[in-house]
Amino acid sequence: MFGPVGLSLAPYVRSSRTLSKWIAPVATWYANASGYRKYGFKYDDLLVEETDEVQRALKRLTPAESYDRAFRLKRASQASVLHKPLEKSEWIKPEEDVRYLVPHIENVMKEVDERRAWDDLKVERK
Structure with missing residues (x-):
């Protein structure tokens, strides 16, 4: 898997x-x-957002996933401003750290590949 x-x-x-x-x-x-x-x-919060594929995948998140992501980003920004990590009870546990964005990115990449395949399709007359 590349990209x-x-x-x-x-x-x-x-x-x-x-x-x-x-x-x-x-x-x-x-x-x-x-x-x-x-x-x-979560690990997927650290992915580079500037690529087109990730931007399109972010738009496919459910409202709850989008809200949770925004909350995690703002909470981490606040902790960074205070120069200290969150309380230990607020840390993300390993079992909670699931890949929520990668399936959407993979679907976007498959769609891009499919679109390229159809765009390169050559029609011949018989």
């Missing part, structure tokens, strides 16, 4: 129990060390 989300080895790692056993603790450590959950962010 704003990047290349993902996750399906390959998940299919191998040995790799999962070795990589899962490192991935968990890295997510905790990056600190975005301390400010109330």
Whole structure:
């Protein structure tokens, strides 16, 4: 998978129990060390918004998802102004950190590819 989300080895790692056993603790450590959950962010809140695909995917969020995203962004901005993370009870838990935007981005990218395929279609007369 290429594009704003990047290349993902996750399906390959998940299919191998040995790799999962070795990589899962490192991935968990890295997510905790990056600190975005301390400010109330989910991983998809950190995606670059300036690409057309992400902009179109953001428009496809439900009103509740859009509101939650805006709330997380404002709350994190306030915590940043105060130069301290949120209270530990307000941190995003790993089980809450689900990819809510990536499925929409993937659908947008599939539509773009399909549109390109139809735009390049050549009609021949017989």
